[in-house]
Amino acid sequence: MSVEAQHRELEDIAPELLERKKKEEKKELEDLPGVSGEVRMRLAPSPSGPMHLGQSRMAILNDEYVKRYGGKLFLRIEDTNPQNILPEAYDMIPEDLEWLEVKIHEIVIQSDRFEIYYNYARKLLEMGKAYITTVPADEWRKLKNAGKPTPDRELPPEEQLERWDKMLGGEYDDGEAVYVVKTDLQHPNPAIRDWAGFRILKDVEHPRVGNKYIVYPLMNFSVATDDHELQLTHVLRGKDHLNNTYRQEYMFNYFGWKKPVYIHYGWVTMRDTILKTSLIKEGIRNGEFSGWDDPRLGTLRALAKRGIQPQAIRRYWIDVGLKSVDIEFSWDNLYAYNRDIVDPKARRYFFVWDPKKIEIKGVDSIHAKAPLHPSEELGYREYSLKSPISVFVVGEEWNKIKDGTLLRLKDLCNVLKSENAAEYAGNDVSVIRQGAKIIHWCPENSLRAEVKMPDGRVLQGYAEPLIEKSIGEVVQFERFGFAKIYREDGKIVGYYAHR
RNA sequence: GCUCCGGUAGUCUAGUCCGGCCAAGGAUAUCGGCCUUUCGAGCCGACGACCCGGGUUCAAAUCCCGGCCGGAGCACCA
Numbered sequence: 325m326s327v328e329a330q331h332r333e334l335e336d337i338a339p340e341l342l343e344r345k346k347k348e349e350k351k352e353l354e355d356l357p358g359v360s361g362e363v364r365m366r367l368a369p370s371p372s373g374p375m376h377l378g379q380s381r382m383a384i385l386n387d388e389y390v391k392r393y394g395g396k397l398f399l400r401i402e403d404t405n406p407q408n409i410l411p412e413a414y415d416m417i418p419e420d421l422e423w424l425e426v427k428i429h430e431i432v433i434q435s436d437r438f439e440i441y442y443n444y445a446r447k448l449l450e451m452g453k454a455y456i457t458t459v460p461a462d463e464w465r466k467l468k469n470a471g472k473p474t475p476d477r478e479l480p481p482e483e484q485l486e487r488w489d490k491m492l493g494g495e496y497d498d499g500e501a502v503y504v505v506k507t508d509l510q511h512p513n514p515a516i517r518d519w520a521g522f523r524i525l526k527d528v529e530h531p532r533v534g535n536k537y538i539v540y541p542l543m544n545f546s547v548a549t550d551d552h553e554l555q556l557t558h559v560l561r562g563k564d565h566l567n568n569t570y571r572q573e574y575m576f577n578y579f580g581w582k583k584p585v586y587i588h589y590g591w592v593t594m595r596d597t598i599l600k601t602s603l604i605k606e607g608i609r610n611g612e613f614s615g616w617d618d619p620r621l622g623t624l625r626a627l628a629k630r631g632i633q634p635q636a637i638r639r640y641w642i643d644v645g646l647k648s649v650d651i652e653f654s655w656d657n658l659y660a661y662n663r664d665i666v667d668p669k670a671r672r673y674f675f676v677w678d679p680k681k682i683e684i685k686g687v688d689s690i691h692a693k694a695p696l697h698p699s700e701e702l703g704y705r706e707y708s709l710k711s712p713i714s715v716f717v718v719g720e721e722w723n724k725i726k727d728g729t730l731l732r733l734k735d736l737c738n739v740l741k742s743e744n745a746a747e748y749a750g751n752d753v754s755v756i757r758q759g760a761k762i763i764h765w766c767p768e769n770s771l772r773a774e775v776k777m778p779d780g781r782v783l784q785g786y787a788e789p790l791i792e793k794s795i796g797e798v799v800q801f802e803r804f805g806f807a808k809i810y811r812e813d814g815k816i817v818g819y820y821a822h823r
Numbered sequence: 824g825c826u827c828c829g830g831u832a833g834u835c836u837a838g839u840c841c842g843g844c845c846a847a848g849g850a851u852a853u854c855g856g857c858c859u860u861u862c863g864a865g866c867c868g869a870c871g872a873c874c875c876g877g878g879u880u881c882a883a884a885u886c887c888c889g890g891c892c893g894g895a896g897c898a899c900c901a
Binding site for chain 1: 851
């Protein structure tokens with residue numbers, strides 16, 4: 325029977341089975357595989373700058389799972405490359421996580437743990453699973469890609485240990501000797517073959533431990549060691565780390581450690597978003613950016629400044645989940661979540677950009693009473709205007725309207741437009757139903773204000789005086805968009821979030 | 824070049840493991856209507872997708888084979 329025939333038949337016997345039901349779906353994170361009891365997970369940022377939007381994904385997902393299953397979430401600061409450390413970041417990262425509402429149970433800093441790494445390094449040499457090579461880097465790499473060992477790869481453990489002690493003792497200079505973990509030189513994936521575990525950095529001062537150590541662990545060695553030492557059950561990481569996982573598994577196998585469950589999520593591209601710490605650092609130095617929270621940046625501090633709520637970011641990443649597909653970040657979706665949160669609470673005000681002052685003629689006084697929110701009971705902003713009455717309107721908008729048009733100044737009155745003035749035309753709200761255009765305004769005693777946009781533009785204008793009551797809050801400038809309000813150098817400054 | 828990982832509307836996601844309640848659900852965006860003293864919110868509607876080709880099957884987004892496309896890694900960075 326064909327599918328169509330089956331459908332026809334079913335319509336006769338049991339039509340209710342063909343009825344479609346509509347349901348709103350609530351998105352939840354899928355269960356973590358391999359959970360038995362509590363979980364132990366970690367965030368592992370390097371302290372090169374404050375956290376950005378991209379990194380918030382791993383923070384949120386780890387946090388969600390630890391909260392769901394119970395257990396422990398470690399913040400492990402990976403500062404084993406002293407050349408890429410911003411000292412302030414040691415404080416900025418926990419601050420950012422706190423803002424994100426991520427619950428950290430314990431902070432571990434890798435530069436406190438050199439002795440632990442050295443200890444395992446020695447063991448591995450004793451086991452014959454690692455070697456010290458004095459072959460120059462490019463030559464070593466060439467041999468490796470050809471599947472061939474360096475001459476010193478097979479030297480006996482005693483000799484390797486001797487070399488290790490010489491490394492630690494400073495008898496080699498930078499690059500003259502490297503500690504390598506053996507894997508399989510015939511491994512079909514060249515990325516998995518023997519990998520460097522420690523390097524020598526003699527003349528670099530580490531911001532936390534100074535010149536105490538000259539032998540620095542590389543990422544794969546310290547990560548594998550710590551993932552084991554912290555007894556992690558699950559590791560979430562970007563799939564750019566997939567080959568690192570395969571590398572690290574060699575250490576787990578050599579030592580017989582229990583492996584965590586590894587989950588690799590996909591690559592996120594963020595168009596038009598500045599995330600690279602090196603670029604930001606440079607931009608701050610040369611004055612291009614105002615700081616780590618410049619509204620053009622993708623740092624969490626910049627988003628916070630603009631009034632993006634941590635819960636919106638959380639919902640966004642939960643929505644995305646941890647699939648291994650590569651995705652494109654959607655500002656629209658993030659903004660939609662943020663609007664959901666912010667809209668019911670944000671007080672409404674008028675902000676007039678490109679301000680043009682016009683006089684309203686033919687009336688002695690007007691009392692304006694505008695609700696602070698269209699549906700929530702948040703009270704009113706009231707202004708008494710006395711003759712001569714002038715208000716600010718948006719110049720570019722005003723100039724586009726034909727003279728003689730009947731306009732509604734929202735929550736104020738109706739006017740007949742002429743070039744640089746307006747004739748009072750009563751206060752009958754029903755003109756709106758007749759199709760009168762509504763524009764906004766602000767009183768003559770408004771405050772100078774500017775709004776900083778995420779694309780770097782700065783709009784100059786006026787905000788109504790009562791905005792002062794909402795400094796530090798996210799407000800909605802009617803017919804314009806949501807912004808978070810600050811006072812900077814005596815001036816009202818809004819950081820634009822979204823429409 | 825070698826090795827991995829992926830491919831559902833503009834974007835994100837459900838479904839794929841265990842083929843049939845999928846003539847593919849939800850969100851967002853866009854467009855239209857209603858409502859509203861905001862261009863916000865709300866309500867209603869429209870638009871829009873299973874990468875391609877074979878095979879297995881009564882039945883394929885789902886299983887098999889072959890392509891194609893995208894991404895990542897091949898550092899003495901993380």
